[in-house]
Amino acid sequence: xxxxxxxxxxxxxxxxxxxxxxxxxxxxxxxxxxxxxxxxxxxxxxxxxxxxxxxxxxxxxxxxxxxxxxxxxxxxxxxxxxxxxxxxxxxxxxxxxxxxxxxxxxxxxxxxxxxxxxxxxxxxxxxxxxxxxxxxxxxxxxxxxxxxxxxxxxxxxxxxxxxxxxxxxxxxxxxxxxxxxxxxxxxxxxxxxxxxxxxxxxxxxxxxxxxxxxxxxxxxxxxxxxxxxxxxxxxxxxxxxxxxxxxxxxxxxxxxxxxxxxxxxxxxxxxxxxxxxxxxxxxxxxxxxxxxxxxxxxxxxxxxxxxx
Numbered sequence: 001x002x003x004x005x006x007x008x009x010x011x012x013x014x015x016x017x018x019x020x021x022x023x024x025x026x027x028x029x030x031x032x033x034x035x036x037x038x039x040x041x042x043x044x045x046x047x048x049x050x051x052x053x054x055x056x057x058x059x060x061x062x063x064x065x066x067x068x069x070x071x072x073x074x075x076x077x078x079x080x081x082x083x084x085x086x087x088x089x090x091x092x093x094x095x096x097x098x099x100x101x102x103x104x105x106x107x108x109x110x111x112x113x114x115x116x117x118x119x120x121x122x123x124x125x126x127x128x129x130x131x132x133x134x135x136x137x138x139x140x141x142x143x144x145x146x147x148x149x150x151x152x153x154x155x156x157x158x159x160x161x162x163x164x165x166x167x168x169x170x171x172x173x174x175x176x177x178x179x180x181x182x183x184x185x186x187x188x189x190x191x192x193x194x195x196x197x198x199x200x201x202x203x204x205x206x207x208x209x210x211x212x213x214x215x216x217x218x219x220x221x222x223x224x225x226x227x228x229x230x231x232x233x234x235x236x237x238x239x240x241x242x243x244x245x246x247x248x249x250x251x252x253x254x255x256x257x258x259x260x261x262x263x264x265x266x267x268x269x270x271x272x273x274x275x276x277x278x279x280x281x282x283x284x285x286x287x288x289x290x291x292x293x294x295x296x297x298x299x300x301x302x303x304x305x306x307x308x
Contacts, residue, residue: 018173112197124225216275
């Protein structure tokens with residue numbers, strides 16, 4: 001089949017790589033325009049564009065898809081299947097309706113749970129033990145299309161956003177290859193999503209602020225769900241931001257108030273509503289990532305301090 005791929009970040013690039021290496025015919029790659037990055041605000045291509053150029057695939061970066069702006073290119077490429085992975089733009093109906101077979105999307109959740117922008121982070125923060133990638137036929141709604149297949153992965157107790165993301169890259173690539181094979185063999189079936197769904201809203205700064213008034217498990221899930229980006233944080237006694245990239249819960253029983261540092265024996269033990277969270281790795285304001293022990297040895301924190 002003639003495949004048009006649309007995507008932008010590394011997650012999408014890994015899926016493009018799997019499809020390319022399987023030998024499928026990719027007639028074009030669509031990605032967002034280069035963005036300025038760094039102090040020099042240098043225009044930087046997306047991971048998808050970089051990979052496509054490396055493999056000699058034609059790249060398209062339309063500023064907009066609205067009002068038929070991309071129709072001439074579609075007529076030129078004649079894609080039979082459009083694959084969309086984290087492209088970053090809403091596809092108009094004329095694009096969705098163009099290919100012979102469908103526009104299909106790899107979404108990083110088990111739909112209809114966690115439609116929206118931040119499914120991986122929300123699943124971990126909610127304490128889910130399982131997630132996956134749903135391959136679906138796209139429609140005009142947000143992640144509302146019929147599901148073709150689902151590839152599930154486990155979320156282990158100390159998995160974080162990065163480790164779950166990497167599992168889902170593999171699962172998504174496998175799912176897309178299976179879906180392509182189903183289309184080639186005429187074996188595709190569609191399962192409508194149930195009416196009840198949950199929405200994974202974009203992560204905000206407020207989502208990153210640690211509330212030690214919650215249980216230790218909830219705080220741990222928040223920290224790992226936001227690590228290594230955008231990172232959960234609290235504030236020290238001198239009102240400096242302290243980001244936390246790694247933690248674990250402790251069975252130790254301490255008195256004290258929520259947010260109080262109750263021990264510095266091997267980590268920063270902080271009292272929560274229910275139990276104790278141990279901060280293992282931190283990023284002090286204006287500093288690089290360091291172990292909690294290094295932060296403690298620098299005498300930047302004391303037993304009895306209140307965080308938050």
